[in-house]
Amino acid sequence: MxxxxxxxxxxxxxxxxxxxxxxxxxxxxxxxxxxxxxxxxxxxxxxxxxxxxxxxxxxxxxxxxxxxxxxxxxxxxxxxxxxxxxxxxxxxxxxxxxxxxxxxxxxxxxxxxxxxxxxxxxxxxxxxxxxxxxxxxxxxxxxxxxxxxxxxxxxxxxxxxxxxxxxxxxxxxxxxxxxxxxxxxxxxxxxxxxxxxxxxVTSQAREPDLRSTTVRHAVHDAARLVSTNRIFLLFACRWLLFAAAFQSFELVAPLYMRSEIGSAGSAASAFSVAIIVTQLSAAAGASLSGRLAGRYVWYRAVGLLSLLAGIAIMAAGMVPSTIGFVLCFALAFFLGGPVSALQGPTLHRQVDDTQRATLLSLESAVANVSVFAGSLALGWLVEATSLSVALVVAGVLAASAAVPSLLIGHRSLRDR
Known part of the structure; x- marks a missing residue:
């Protein structure tokens, strides 16, 4: 194939x-x-x-x-x-x-x-x-x-x-x-x-003998990856920051729509439109990852995209209109679209085929923990302050994800 x-x-x-x-x-x-x-x-x-x-x-x-x-x-x-x-x-x-x-x-x-x-x-x-x-x-x-x-x-x-x-x-x-x-x-x-x-989904001509590894060894290897691989730990920091930041859309956007529009039914319809717009924007951004990968150093591109996405989320908390709010988040999703693809090769070099699904599950687990914590923290911020303050904090989290991205790039170059 x-x-x-x-x-x-x-x-x-x-x-x-x-x-x-x-x-x-x-x-x-x-x-x-x-x-x-x-x-x-x-x-x-x-x-x-x-x-x-x-x-x-x-x-x-x-x-x-x-x-x-x-x-x-x-x-x-x-x-x-x-x-x-x-x-x-x-x-x-x-x-x-x-x-x-x-x-x-x-x-x-x-x-x-x-x-x-x-x-x-x-x-x-x-x-x-x-x-x-x-x-x-x-x-x-x-x-x-x-x-x-x-x-x-x-x-x-x-x-x-x-x-x-x-x-x-x-x-x-x-x-x-x-x-x-x-x-x-x-x-x-x-x-x-x-x-x-x-x-x-066809099998490879010769798949690795995954069953030769015991469950105890698999768990031990996963724990060792989490505890000793500094590049993975930096990736985990990045996932925590970025996932919590983008959770602000699912949490804050419906509340924003309800406060601006009034009717629950109309707000739900508006939120559905916002979901479609942001997903299409993410698709457009992700489609550019191949061009970016061939022209730019990946960690610099990811760092810049994270910074700009954070600024876009912060702007969503400051614009005075619903259309401006949706457009700011559409821009944030567009900028975040290429990120995972750009950092993918470096991430996958941390493991061999016997741990690849485990690695991706660890990524998803960290992101889900971040979503859970982000929902609680941002929800508390909305109640204690305002929607705008919560979005500014979310934007700062997204922009901060540029730091571990740059550290990953420098460390991976040093380890080669």
């Missing part, structure tokens, strides 16, 4: 992975409210889901490194599909919590194997290390772009279906609400994703 073929398969599967989830996001909170959950209950369900993902990331990352990439990705599809089905029928707080944990299982399985498969196949197909790094950056950039496009399309389909359908519908003799229908469509998407995974 050529580098181009691997890149196309990775991009398509990345979009499919996020499509079902992004269809669920615009309707889940509304659905829980319709089925009798209070605002506190809804917050509890979301918190349990986020915490479950963070706790499951590393164990399932280690597990996915000990099975084939195809098996791990198939398990992720089955987990998400089961969760969407359960959420469609859920009617009480315990049921919603249970299915949010099942969804977390699927999300935790999906975070590492696909990118690990792409990196492994790309490095095997490339003829030189330099070609492998450039192909990895370009492929990751295309993957992040298609993921953002898939997220925007899913949000559009989920919100559009919920808005177009009547409040009460009957499907196969089952009476339900219109906002629940996107969950059924998401189940169908997961079936398509499962078939695509089984067909497109």
């Amino acid at each position: 050529t580098v181009a073929q691997v890149r196309r398969r990775y991009a398509g599967l990345t979009a499919l992975q996020i499509l079902g989830t992004s269809m669920m996001l615009p309707v889940l909170v509304i659905l829980m409210g319709e089925r009798g959950l209070s605002v506190r209950d809804v917050g509890l369900v979301l918190a349990v889901g986020a915490l479950s993902i963070a706790l499951l990331e590393v164990p399932l990352g280690i597990a996915s490194d000990r099975m084939s990439r195809r098996t791990a990705l198939a398990a992720a599809c089955l987990g998400r599909g089961a969760a969407f089905t359960g959420l469609f029928f859920a009617s009480s707080l315990p049921q919603f919590i249970f299915w949010s944990v099942v969804f977390a299982l699927g999300r935790a399985f999906e975070s590492g194997p696909l990118q690990a498969w792409f990196v492994e196949r790309t490095r095997n197909a490339a003829t030189t290390p330099a070609e492998a790094d450039l192909a990895t950056s370009r492929g990751l950039g295309r993957g992040f772009a298609t993921m953002a496009l898939g997220g925007a399309l899913g949000a559009l389909l989920g919100g559009g279906l919920a808005a177009a359908l009547p409040p009460e519908v009957t499907i196969a003799g089952v009476q339900t609400t219109g906002v629940a229908v996107p969950l059924l469509v998401a189940v169908m998407v997961e079936v398509v994703c499962l078939v695509a995974v089984l067909y497109l």
